[in-house]
Amino acid sequence: MSEYIEPIERLxxxxxxxxxxxxxxxxxxxxxxxxxxxxxxxxxxxxIISAKTDIKLCTCCQNITVGDMCEICxxxxxxxxxICVVEDSRAVAAVEKSGVYGGLYxxxxxxxxxxxxxxxxxxxxxxxxxxxxxxxxxxxxxxxxPTVEGEATAMYISKLITPLGVEVTRIANGVPVGGxxxxxxxxxxxxxxxxxxxx
Amino acid sequence: MSEYIEPIERLxxxxxxxxxxxxxxxxxxxxxxxxxxxxxxxxxxxxIISAKTDIKLCTCCQNITVGDMCEICxxxxxxxxxICVVEDSRAVAAVEKSGVYGGLYxxxxxxxxxxxxxxxxxxxxxxxxxxxxxxxxxxxxxxxxPTVEGEATAMYISKLITPLGVEVTRIANGVPVGGxxxxxxxxxxxxxxxxxxxx
Numbered sequence: 001m002s003e004y005i006e007p008i009e010r011l012x013x014x015x016x017x018x019x020x021x022x023x024x025x026x027x028x029x030x031x032x033x034x035x036x037x038x039x040x041x042x043x044x045x046x047x048i049i050s051a052k053t054d055i056k057l058c059t060c061c062q063n064i065t066v067g068d069m070c071e072i073c074x075x076x077x078x079x080x081x082x083i084c085v086v087e088d089s090r091a092v093a094a095v096e097k098s099g100v101y102g103g104l105y106x107x108x109x110x111x112x113x114x115x116x117x118x119x120x121x122x123x124x125x126x127x128x129x130x131x132x133x134x135x136x137x138x139x140x141x142x143x144x145x146p147t148v149e150g151e152a153t154a155m156y157i158s159k160l161i162t163p164l165g166v167e168v169t170r171i172a173n174g175v176p177v178g179g180x181x182x183x184x185x186x187x188x189x190x191x192x193x194x195x196x197x198x199x
Numbered sequence: 200m201s202e203y204i205e206p207i208e209r210l211x212x213x214x215x216x217x218x219x220x221x222x223x224x225x226x227x228x229x230x231x232x233x234x235x236x237x238x239x240x241x242x243x244x245x246x247i248i249s250a251k252t253d254i255k256l257c258t259c260c261q262n263i264t265v266g267d268m269c270e271i272c273x274x275x276x277x278x279x280x281x282i283c284v285v286e287d288s289r290a291v292a293a294v295e296k297s298g299v300y301g302g303l304y305x306x307x308x309x310x311x312x313x314x315x316x317x318x319x320x321x322x323x324x325x326x327x328x329x330x331x332x333x334x335x336x337x338x339x340x341x342x343x344x345p346t347v348e349g350e351a352t353a354m355y356i357s358k359l360i361t362p363l364g365v366e367v368t369r370i371a372n373g374v375p376v377g378g379x380x381x382x383x384x385x386x387x388x389x390x391x392x393x394x395x396x397x398x
Contacts, residue, residue: 003292005265007250014243018231020224031289032217033250034263041251044213045244051206051232052240064233066204090230093202 008034060131062107062124064089072096072105079103084141085128085157087111087150091143103141106131111149112156118149120156128157132166139167146173207233259330261306261323263288271295271304278302283340284327284356286310286349290342302340305330310348311355317348319355327356331365338366345372 002009008030015026033041057063058070061083065071072078072092082103086092092105108123131137140161144150158168173191175184184192201208207229214225232240256262257269260282264270271277271291281302285291291304307322330336339360343349357367372390374383383391 003296005254005263007253007265008263011246011250014246017235017239018228020227028219029217030250033247034254036216036251038251040216041247045247047210047213048232048240048244051210051229052237054206055204055233064204064207066206097202
């Protein structure tokens with residue numbers, strides 16, 4: 001039996017399809033929509049439609065963009081000899097925010113995960129390889145997430161790219177800055193010690 | 200500076216206007232919308248518009264409804280001599296789910312909160328009083344939330360209604376069933392002891 005009237009149930013159902021939204025939050029948000037002005041509700045609906053229709057994938061790096069090529073790929077200021085490979089657009093934003101990186105990106109749109117039926121063919125790996133064919137790129141930094149899936153993807157990519165004569169590197173594991181050693185897990189600590197550097 | 204392209208920022212902005220949605224969740228949901236099919240995105244947009252346009256307030260109890268009068272108010276099976284006063288539609292759903300109540304409801308759409316500029320005139324109190332004029336109602340159960348605002352609202356309503364010769368009651372405070380006394384706060388425990396009953 002449905003708890004609420006149909007338009008609320010229907011709207012909550014839509015919210016539940018979004019990542020990380022449970023039943024309670026879905027209903028809370030559906031009721032929140034009722035508090036919006038008519039105009040804001042229309043703007044919200046428009047924003048959903050336009051996000052779906054206006055956003056494309058950059059023909060080069062596969063990051064989301066509104067034109068054909070994203071701002072980073074189109075920029076003349078970026079170092080075109082390095083590509084940082086990430087799982088999604090949010091990772092691009094995170095690395096950009098750090099301000100430490102001036103090269104290009106490649107967005108895989110996921111990580112290899114046999115458990116979820118995601119094989120390498122579902123990722124933008126082919127597109128990455130084709131970017132390496134002209135010899136301009138000398139290093140690929142694999143910045144997939146430090147998870148089982150991210151590590152497997154990094155290994156897979158490394159095996160494909162190394163034979164092409166392009167250097168493949170992986171971002172470092174270690175204790176996060178500002179963190180407390182007491183709360184670091186064993187694997188992270190082991191990696192931090194293995195990756196120690198002279199000071 | 201915006202971290203993402205405009206359609207994502209715009210969509211995340213809309214998500215942030217919903218109750219309890221922070222920046223991270225707003226972006227997570229905005230990116231999730233990109234994963235929906237075109238059709239689902241259109242359905243989502245439609246659901247927002249229809250929630251705003253199809254949902255009205257019941258002319259009697261002020262609960263949300265799609266017709267003029269809600270199902271509960273229109274039902275011939277409900278006890279029309281009792282009205283349970285709640286803050287919002289979600290509270291109606293919660294009481295209905297308990298299955299313990301067979302009377303009518305009245306939804307105030309908030310609680311008195313001078314801090315947030317919500318006076319009694321912003322709530323559906325006038326509409327409640329007009330329901331008591333024909334003498335059919337003999338009890339009003341005030342089931343506003345057990346918060347400062349909810350208690351103040353309960354007191355305010357009680358002072359208005361008692362002179363009309365209608366009995367006003369308040370739902371009990373006490374330790375929640377399945378809870379642990381160790382974790383109950385002092386006020387709740389005091390109320391639980393004050394409200395003790397013979398077994």
